[in-house]
Amino acid sequence: MAHSHEHHHHALRPELTRNQALVLAALNEADSPLSAYDLLNRLKAEGLKAPLQIYRALDKLMADGLAHRLESLNAFVCCAKQGHEDSSGTIAFAICTDCGRVDEFADPQIRSRLEAWAESHDFALKQATLELRGLCARCRGPKAPPAAPTAP
Amino acid sequence: MAHSHEHHHHALRPELTRNQALVLAALNEADSPLSAYDLLNRLKAEGLKAPLQIYRALDKLMADGLAHRLESLNAFVCCAKQGHEDSSGTIAFAICTDCGRVDEFADPQIRSRLEAWAESHDFALKQATLELRGLCARCRGPKAPPAAPTAP
DNA sequence: TTGCCGATGTTATGTTATTACGATACACCC
DNA sequence: GGGTGTATCGTAATAACATAACATCGGCAA
Numbered sequence: 001m002a003h004s005h006e007h008h009h010h011a012l013r014p015e016l017t018r019n020q021a022l023v024l025a026a027l028n029e030a031d032s033p034l035s036a037y038d039l040l041n042r043l044k045a046e047g048l049k050a051p052l053q054i055y056r057a058l059d060k061l062m063a064d065g066l067a068h069r070l071e072s073l074n075a076f077v078c079c080a081k082q083g084h085e086d087s088s089g090t091i092a093f094a095i096c097t098d099c100g101r102v103d104e105f106a107d108p109q110i111r112s113r114l115e116a117w118a119e120s121h122d123f124a125l126k127q128a129t130l131e132l133r134g135l136c137a138r139c140r141g142p143k144a145p146p147a148a149p150t151a152p
Numbered sequence: 153m154a155h156s157h158e159h160h161h162h163a164l165r166p167e168l169t170r171n172q173a174l175v176l177a178a179l180n181e182a183d184s185p186l187s188a189y190d191l192l193n194r195l196k197a198e199g200l201k202a203p204l205q206i207y208r209a210l211d212k213l214m215a216d217g218l219a220h221r222l223e224s225l226n227a228f229v230c231c232a233k234q235g236h237e238d239s240s241g242t243i244a245f246a247i248c249t250d251c252g253r254v255d256e257f258a259d260p261q262i263r264s265r266l267e268a269w270a271e272s273h274d275f276a277l278k279q280a281t282l283e284l285r286g287l288c289a290r291c292r293g294p295k296a297p298p299a300a301p302t303a304p
Numbered sequence: 305t306t307g308c309c310g311a312t313g314t315t316a317t318g319t320t321a322t323t324a325c326g327a328t329a330c331a332c333c334c
Numbered sequence: 335g336g337g338t339g340t341a342t343c344g345t346a347a348t349a350a351c352a353t354a355a356c357a358t359c360g361g362c363a364a
Contacts, residue, residue: 017311037350050314055352071223072281074320074351092266094275107269113262114244114284121255122289123246129224131281132266137274169342188320202345207321226320226351 016060022046023057024078027067032100033075070095070102072131080104090114092130098139168212174198175209176230179219184252185227222247222254224283232256242266244282250291 016024026042027034034042036054048054058076061067067078070093077093081104090111094103110130118125135141168176178194179186186194188206200206210228213219219230222245229245233256242263246255262282270277287293 019312035351051352052354053313056311071283092269094270094273094277096275097278103273103275105269107265110262110265113259113265117244117257117259118246118284118286121246122292123248123255123284124287124292125246125284126249126287127285129281129283129285131223132270132275132277133280134270134278135276140274140276171343203321204323205344208342 017057019048019053020057020060022048023054024061024066027061027076027078030077033070033073033077033095033102035073035075039076068093068104070131071129072133077102077104090128090130092132094132094134094136096136096139097133098135101136101138103136169209171200171205172209172212174200175206176213176218179213179228179230182229185222185225185229185247185254187225187227191228220245220256222283223281224285229254229256242280242282244284246284246286246288248288248291249285250287253288253290255288 022043023039026039030038036051036058039054039058040048040051043054058067058069061078062069062076065079066082067076068091069076073095089106089108091104091106092110094105096102111128114128115125117123174195175191178191182190188203188210191206191210192200192203195206210219210221213230214221214228217231218234219228220243221228225247241258241260243256243258244262246257248254263280266280267277269275
């Protein structure tokens with residue numbers, strides 16, 4: 001490290017290790033989900049060599065709520081609400097099948113419907129995966145993109 | 153083929169081929185999801201040898217709504233409502249992390265909330281993956297199984 | 305110092321999914 | 335019959351995703 005004014009105040013931030021910080025930075029820079037091997041390729045230059053290094057870092061980031069796994073893609077994104085800390089709820093992802101971008105959101109009503117189903121079926125709900133596929137506003141065509149009509 | 157009275161009436165049933173029928177039967181017999189390679193192992197005896205034979209059959213079964221893929225498990229189940237044909241809606245799966253059994257359901261309200269989100273974000277929703285993890289009624293312990301109170 | 309513990313690095317292996325290519329079977333038309 | 339198109343099938347090879355096993359390093363408390 002060239003200089004030493006590392007962030008060592010407010011221990012709320014879980015103090016990432018180098019590998020974890022590298023992986024998080026790579027996810028932040030990407031504008032669509034990256035697979036573990038995508039990450040590995042991007043971080044070869046930083047000295048990472050083996051899949052496990054990536055998976056271990058991802059495990060930690062996910063445990064801390066800083067990244068999410070998209071099951072339907074076998075890929076990972078950084079959390080949209082980094083630091084918001086209310087990652088307690090059920091999160092949903094809208095994945096554009098054209099450009100690959102992902103929009104993260106939480107809908108309390110959906111959450112409560114899921115809980116209601118669980119309750120009524122005596123199912124002890126621990127976790128939910130909600131992933132939508134479709135075309136995002138930018139890719140769905142010349143519908144009415146806020147400020148760029150295609151042609152008169 | 154030993155005999156020739158093949159089923160060739162009512163084309164509503166998509167007329168499964170041998171491989172497809174074998175895979176579907178294996179899924180029906182299992183009481184939890186099977187991976188493609190699980191299926192392959194179970195069907196070795198029937199002469200199936202390569203992953204592709206399984207994946208091709210699964211693709212057809214899924215296209216016909218006779219099977220589903222569980223993304224969070226990389227595994228497959230047969231559709232609970234075979235023949236019901238109204239597989240148009242969004243389906244959710246509750247997966248027991250203990251026994252592996254899966255309960256399939258559709259909740260119109262969840263569906264409409266998802267559609268509402270999509271509408272308001274100009275997202276052209278094509279498909280949704282909803283998978284819940286938790287403990288099923290049988291596995292969550294001696295809570296209050298329908299007809300066996302624990303003790304007064 | 306010693307012992308423990310968590311993070312790391314490395315190799316090997318396991319699991320899931322696809323690509324590529326050729327053969328076979330059947331319907332349709334000439 | 336001979337040709338063409340389409341769908342399925344069989345096989346081998348390989349790509350993509352993920353984990354196991356084990357040795358090592360560095361901090362830190364007893």
